[in-house]
Amino acid sequence: MMKRTIWAALALMLVVTPGCDEADPCDGPTRCQAPGVLPLATLGEYDFFVGPMDQLAPKRGVVPYTVAAPLWSDHAGKDRFIVLPEGGKIDLRSDDGEWGFPEGTILVKNFFFDHDRRDPTAGFRIIETRLLLREAGDWRAFTYVWNDEQTAATLLRTGKRVNVEFKDLDGASKTEEYIVPNDDQCSSCHERDDVEHALGLITPQMNRMVERDGKQVAQLTWLAGQELFTAPPPDPATLPGFIDPYGAAGTLDQRARGYLHGNCAHCHQAGGGAGKSGLVFLASEQDLAKVGVCKVPAAAGAGTGGNTHDIVPGKPDESIVIYRMNSLDPEIKMPELPNRVIDTAGLELIRSWIAAMPVDLACQ
Amino acid sequence: MVRLTLSFAGVLVLFGLGGCSGGGEATAGESGTVTVTETAVTTGMGTPLPEGCDALVEPGADDPTTLQGALLDAPDGSTVCMAAGTFSLNTEVSISGNGVTLRGASRATTILDFTTEDLGANGIKVTGDDVTITALTVKDTPGDGIRGDEVKNITYDDVAVIWTAVNSLDNGAYGFYPIGCTGVAIRNSLVIGARDAGIYVGQSTGIVVEDNEAYGNVAGIEIENSTGATVRRNHAHDNTAGILIFNLPGLPVKDGKQTLAYENKVENNNLDNFAKQGTVVASVPPGLGFMILASDGNEIRDNTITGHRSTGIVIAEYSDVLFEPFDDPEFDIYAQGNFVHHNIFSGNGADPAELILFIMNGMPAPAPDIMLDGCIDANVDNADGAKTNCFFENGGATYLNFDLCGNLAMQSADILPVTCEHPALTPAT
16 A cells, blocks of 8 residues: 555656646645645545545655554554645754644544455555644644545544454454544643644654665655755764664664654653653653653552552563553553554563563562 | 656556646545534524533433533633433543533533443543533543543532442542642542542642542542642541552652641541552551651641541551552652641541551550651751651540551650641641
């Protein structure tokens, strides 16, 4: 799916077709805003895509990107795009802080499920498309729910439970309940200190290798080539980058910390939804006591599972973090809201990470 | 013409553009409207709204959507009313607007029933400032009742949070659950059945907890890592422990102190502890009126503290005899400078729980009304006596310094060395 989108995007960017400028005055690396007061009632009105909308083929100025350590989201596939307003550019950062986006930026994220996980070319069902709109120094979050015919997506603010049917990797037919968030549920992850944040647009997530035109290229370099940044970025090799949690590169600790950042740190940092727990999952947090090693829980309630510390080095099955990641009970589960299916691969990763911790740090 | 290499898909897209169709609208016939199904929200266009209400929500076929929709639509400062009746809610309800009031018809008749909830760790989550919740009951949440998440000025007035199962591990942990807030008022309210603390205030300031009733909980009322709370005229009875004033390690707000607890009726808190193992509250023995843990400068006065099988009040440091080891170098484990005076103690200590018997170290029942750990922070100068835990004018209350830090070796029932006073704390207005 993603590959086809990239080719379409590249094709649009490379073609020079005389006489088109007057038809699309915004043919460039940025977009003019679609007419109307945001949020628009339907996704189609934003004019992001060419061809049948369910092909998700982006127009020029709808720039695809991927992140190194994505959120689990019940194994939903995701297409992510940056849409800058006319003439707008991004301030890249060298640390792990959020990139600076101009007013009028729109970030787009489509969530879809392959009909058959064994064969991504067999088609997919798009469930929702989430937008972050940059306005008045803040982001506003909205989602558009797709109809069954896959011809249109309509703004919905009160959330929805969607039953998704698919064939799993073992060929078994499955039905899962997927949660489309309401406005406040968006904030439960995106809000910190009364301001909304884009979560994936940070250098450690964006600084990775991607395939463009059949070749591996640094995503930051490629985005710079699309004229998206206010200034040329530093050499990507000098910038932080999360290691793919499930790849062969890097250390177990790097992979685990990247996973925890991508899946947990939006709440588990100061000012976030779990800021007062004192448990911090930012990859940049150096104090292991704050990352949960031998940390007594504040208010885990049933989430303790009878265990006494968040992370017991060497003993994942005595660690509250593992117990909570492995639960779907609403009072116990972590993350608290978004997923309905346990991330078994992520759980294994964190279990291995805890098991490998030296026992002489142990909480007796 | 620029020579380029296109994939098959790319070529298809080019042909699909059909020359200069420009920003072609790919799909036709889209006419979207915001959909709120099963609308049961009136905003004054039909029948008149009850007085003071800007919107009225009635129970219907899809309560989560109608109630949440009304709250999302509520302008800042407006009042969303709920009619009498039972609302079936399978999803956490959130209030993010500022100055919003959620008001039921009355506490007895507007019931938010969360028995079927499977999404969200709370019944209601408040993230807006200056929110008031009043005149309704929150019932049987799987998780916590009503959470306030680092907000300013949250008010719970005439609200009940109840779990109908008795002493059940399936009950949620906290009924009233404001955390990291500035300005908390919990008043005229009721909580029954919480598996941790019925009324809990954590890491907050500007706190008033008054005129509430808490029973059937593990802890009736708990003030944790918070400063300057006023806890008054509450009735905490038939919990495992009545009122806890705790500091715990490993939290961003560390040094809670100066809770003023007065004119509370704290009686018969003898419920078996049904908390989840691994939580701090699970270590609290049944039969306690008050407990102060690792917190300084609190004032406990003019309370009636009666009928507790273990003891009326325990003051203790955060000891690894009782609790788990931790890694927090900034945490002050000692409980110092507390002032307990003019309370009525009666009928406490008749049948002490195991832990209390243990620290009595062979002394026969009844256990004393007042139990002090006797631990002194050697790194702190107490020449002026400000750090001494003082007891004054508590009638004939019996007392024991149980010498926790000396392995219970040098226990003393002589209250004279700790008969002293500290300056009074100022109650909230």
